[in-house]
Amino acid sequence: MKMLSGSEMVIKSLVKMKVKYLFGYPGGAVLDIYDALKTVPNSLKHILVRHEQGATHMADGFARATGKVGVVLVTSGPGATNSITGIATAYMDSIPMVIISGQVASHLIGFDAFQECDMIGISRPIVKHSFLVKKTEDIPETFKKAFWIASTGRPGPVVIDLPKDILDPLIKKEYIWPENIFIRSYQPIISYDPKKIEQIIIQLLIAKKPIIYSGGGVITSHSEEELLFLAEKLNIPVTTSLMGLGSFPGTHKQNLKMLGMHGTYEANMAMHHADLIFAVGVRFDDRTTNNLLKYCPQAIIIHIDIDPTSISKTVIANISIIGDAKQILKQIIHKLNKQKIENRQKILQKWWNKIKKWKDIQSLSYSKSKTYIKPQSVIKCLWKLTKGNAYITSDVGQHQMFTALYYPFNKTRRWINSGGLGTMGFGLPAALGVKLAFPKEIVICITGDGSIQMNIQELSTAKQYNISILIINLNNNALGMVKQWQDIHYFGRHSHSYMNSLPDFLALAKSYGHEGMKIEKKEELKPKLKTAIQQLHKNNLIFVDIIIDPLEHVYPMQIKGGGMNDMQLKKRETV
Amino acid sequence: MMHKILSILLENEFGALSRVIGLFSQRGYNIESVTVSPTEDSSISQMTIQTKVENENIVEQIKKQLYKLINVLQVQEIGIFPHIEREILLIKLKLDHEKIKDVILITKIFKGKIVHITNKTIIIQITGTNKKITDYIQIIKKKNKILEIARSGIIGILKN
Numbered sequence: 216m217k218m219l220s221g222s223e224m225v226i227k228s229l230v231k232m233k234v235k236y237l238f239g240y241p242g243g244a245v246l247d248i249y250d251a252l253k254t255v256p257n258s259l260k261h262i263l264v265r266h267e268q269g270a271t272h273m274a275d276g277f278a279r280a281t282g283k284v285g286v287v288l289v290t291s292g293p294g295a296t297n298s299i300t301g302i303a304t305a306y307m308d309s310i311p312m313v314i315i316s317g318q319v320a321s322h323l324i325g326f327d328a329f330q331e332c333d334m335i336g337i338s339r340p341i342v343k344h345s346f347l348v349k350k351t352e353d354i355p356e357t358f359k360k361a362f363w364i365a366s367t368g369r370p371g372p373v374v375i376d377l378p379k380d381i382l383d384p385l386i387k388k389e390y391i392w393p394e395n396i397f398i399r400s401y402q403p404i405i406s407y408d409p410k411k412i413e414q415i416i417i418q419l420l421i422a423k424k425p426i427i428y429s430g431g432g433v434i435t436s437h438s439e440e441e442l443l444f445l446a447e448k449l450n451i452p453v454t455t456s457l458m459g460l461g462s463f464p465g466t467h468k469q470n471l472k473m474l475g476m477h478g479t480y481e482a483n484m485a486m487h488h489a490d491l492i493f494a495v496g497v498r499f500d501d502r503t504t505n506n507l508l509k510y511c512p513q514a515i516i517i518h519i520d521i522d523p524t525s526i527s528k529t530v531i532a533n534i535s536i537i538g539d540a541k542q543i544l545k546q547i548i549h550k551l552n553k554q555k556i557e558n559r560q561k562i563l564q565k566w567w568n569k570i571k572k573w574k575d576i577q578s579l580s581y582s583k584s585k586t587y588i589k590p591q592s593v594i595k596c597l598w599k600l601t602k603g604n605a606y607i608t609s610d611v612g613q614h615q616m617f618t619a620l621y622y623p624f625n626k627t628r629r630w631i632n633s634g635g636l637g638t639m640g641f642g643l644p645a646a647l648g649v650k651l652a653f654p655k656e657i658v659i660c661i662t663g664d665g666s667i668q669m670n671i672q673e674l675s676t677a678k679q680y681n682i683s684i685l686i687i688n689l690n691n692n693a694l695g696m697v698k699q700w701q702d703i704h705y706f707g708r709h710s711h712s713y714m715n716s717l718p719d720f721l722a723l724a725k726s727y728g729h730e731g732m733k734i735e736k737k738e739e740l741k742p743k744l745k746t747a748i749q750q751l752h753k754n755n756l757i758f759v760d761i762i763i764d765p766l767e768h769v770y771p772m773q774i775k776g777g778g779m780n781d782m783q784l785k786k787r788e789t790v
Numbered sequence: 791m792m793h794k795i796l797s798i799l800l801e802n803e804f805g806a807l808s809r810v811i812g813l814f815s816q817r818g819y820n821i822e823s824v825t826v827s828p829t830e831d832s833s834i835s836q837m838t839i840q841t842k843v844e845n846e847n848i849v850e851q852i853k854k855q856l857y858k859l860i861n862v863l864q865v866q867e868i869g870i871f872p873h874i875e876r877e878i879l880l881i882k883l884k885l886d887h888e889k890i891k892d893v894i895l896i897t898k899i900f901k902g903k904i905v906h907i908t909n910k911t912i913i914i915q916i917t918g919t920n921k922k923i924t925d926y927i928q929i930i931k932k933k934n935k936i937l938e939i940a941r942s943g944i945i946g947i948l949k950n
């Protein structure tokens with residue numbers, strides 16, 4: 216039997232779980248773990264961040280891009296509290312993550328000891344589960360359980376809080392790695408009610424105005440192929456939530472693009488007029504429904520989700536199945552293939568004609584400017600230059616919506632963004648996590664002058680590990696989205712939405728050792744972006760500061776309190 | 791508003807209790823009373839929560855949310871099935887010699903017990919449903935001065 220110290224057990228367990236990157240920041244409570252890290256320089260790589268929030272977002276970006284568990288290591292007290300925003304971000308978007316936090320020694324817990332904080336208590340509402348480990352010998356089993364919980368069912372973050380005394384390098388205990396674990400009270404759902412499959416097929420076949428509403432759950436469960444097959448076979452239009460971008464090919468002719476508050480006209484109109492909504496892996500978030508009382512009045516709603524609490528929480532589903540979307544879609548396809556299906560082009564002709572009329576309105580068109588670079592054109596240009604293949608992270612604000620609307624994602628896991636919590640400061644660290652996962656791919660962080668400053672210190676981490684991402688700063692010299700809301704809902708009274716003291720971003724990027732590039736003129740946009748992308752291959756991080764039209768708004772936009780169909784397509788001139 | 795009684799079995803583990811209670815506050819659900827103790831299997835605790843909700847949908851959500859907690863083994867809404875439900879009340883009254891007979895009579899009717907008495911105070915114990923206890927307090931309150939009340943919160947068990 217192997218005798219190991221607690222810290223050695225932590226490292227050994229991580230290696231056992233095939234963890235490649237550990238994103239962290241040291242401190243007193245975890246120094247023993249940091250010391251033990253020295254023994255595995257090759258199999259487990261530690262990335263030293265500059266702020267614990269950065270660590271969580273990096274692990275999160277890594278997890279979103281790969282589907283694997285992202286792992287974070289922080290010290291007790293302030294290290295743990297700094298990680299909270301990142302944990303909440305992962306929780307809201309169901310991202311698998313394990314956060315290892317140091318804790319003061321057991322005998323000091325509850326005594327307001329130096330750097331003590333109740334991590335289990337503070338993180339409780341934003342984790343899937345948490346463990347306070349009390350004995351050294353419990354470490355391996357706890358780690359195995361934590362990874363299992365984080366990555367199965369509806370994934371989510373799991374905290375492991377480790378008191379310092381159980382990590383003591385001098386106290387060695389038997390290390391037993393459990394090959395199998397069993398958690399009596401946690402049995403992720405795998406089965407579903409087969410009778411419902413028949414019901415769903417009937418509804419899908421009789422609907423005259425059906426629409427598929429696809430979300431992040433399709434990506435989590437890897438059911439994009441099944442969804443594509445089903446949509447094509449039945450000729451049903453598809454709309455995706457913000458989190459579902461990429462779950463159905465962005466350039467597919469049946470794709471009506473994103474729905475909701477800033478959804479396209481055709482997506483929202485089709486939702487409103489649909490007689491059947493086939494919702495897969497979505498949670499009917501309030502940003503996608505507008506006023507629930509006016510929500511899709513004619514539609515029968517079929518809802519597939521792994522999480523029972525998502526079903527009928529806001530919108531009551533007529534038929535619901537709790538379970539793994541992939542298995543359920545596979546079963547639907549299997550049964551459907553046995554049936555004779557009438558000509559779907561013909562049956563849905565009227566519906567598609569209607570949709571075409573909505574599409575012809577071209578809700579994503581935007582007015583050109585002689586002087587200014589339009590943010591929409593930046594995104595379109597990036598799309599052309601990368602042929603839609605880049606991994607794109609974003610922050611939160613107008614730039615996020617522009618990216619979601621103007622960059623068609625054809626593959627899953629390419630769109631990395633904080634949908635649920637809407638965390639500014641997410642984009643840069645997340646991009647670093649993605650690039651570490653896929654060093655050969657183009658990774659772009661699309662951000663705003665407000666958001667980028669929330670975790671800009673991670674430029675230093677990028678330098679240390681030579682992580683060559685492209686940062687596109689859509690610089691409108693303002694907290695654009697806040698300003699837009701103030702324009703619309705506060706009669707243009709701009710209260711604290713300006714950034715009057717922006718740094719010289721180029722100088723800043725350079726001071727961290729990176730390349731900087733400024734784009735101010737329209738004609739420079741394409742050639743300079745092209746150069747920037749080419750330079751990425753030299754393993755540099757390139758910070759591109761693009762001065763855009765400061766008055767631009769994101770449209771289309773739903774009218775507050777209305778139905779899905781209550782939309783404003785252009786900026787009102789009175790503003 | 792309706793009252794609901796949920797009987798919850800959960801792992802008798804660090805943090806399990808606070809997760810259940812936290813869920814109620816986190817999501818804005820209300821807790822009227824809560825009782826908890828280990829069962830005959832000391833690794834499992836039994837919790838009874840009485841809650842007040844606006845409609846059935848909310849109870850459904852509470853149940854689903856509770857099930858989502860990793861430590862929760864079973865959730866049952868016991869109010870809707872044949873069940874036995876009990877609460878204990880300890881009530882301290884100011885002793886008034888003129889009214890004592892009355893108090894004893896009422897207590898007898900409610901099958902209560904006098905558990906302590908001094909020159910100045912009397913302590914009575916009543917066991918029964920939540921409603922019975924509330925009724926008792928209402929009646930006794932009319933003519934007597936209540937000095938202190940302690941209620942245990944409901945415990946419940948299904949008949950089958």
Ligand SMILES: Cc1ncc(C[n+]2csc(CCOP(=O)(O)OP(=O)(O)O)c2C)c(N)n1
Pocket residue numbers: 610611612613614615637638639640662663664665666667689691693694695696697
């Ligand atoms: C941490 C955090 N604080 C505040 C907000 C609220 N908020 C949403 S968008 C936004 C403005 C974003 O500005 P910027 O990053 O410059 O992007 P833009 O909208 O100009 O594209 C703010 C403050 C948020 N989402 N996250």
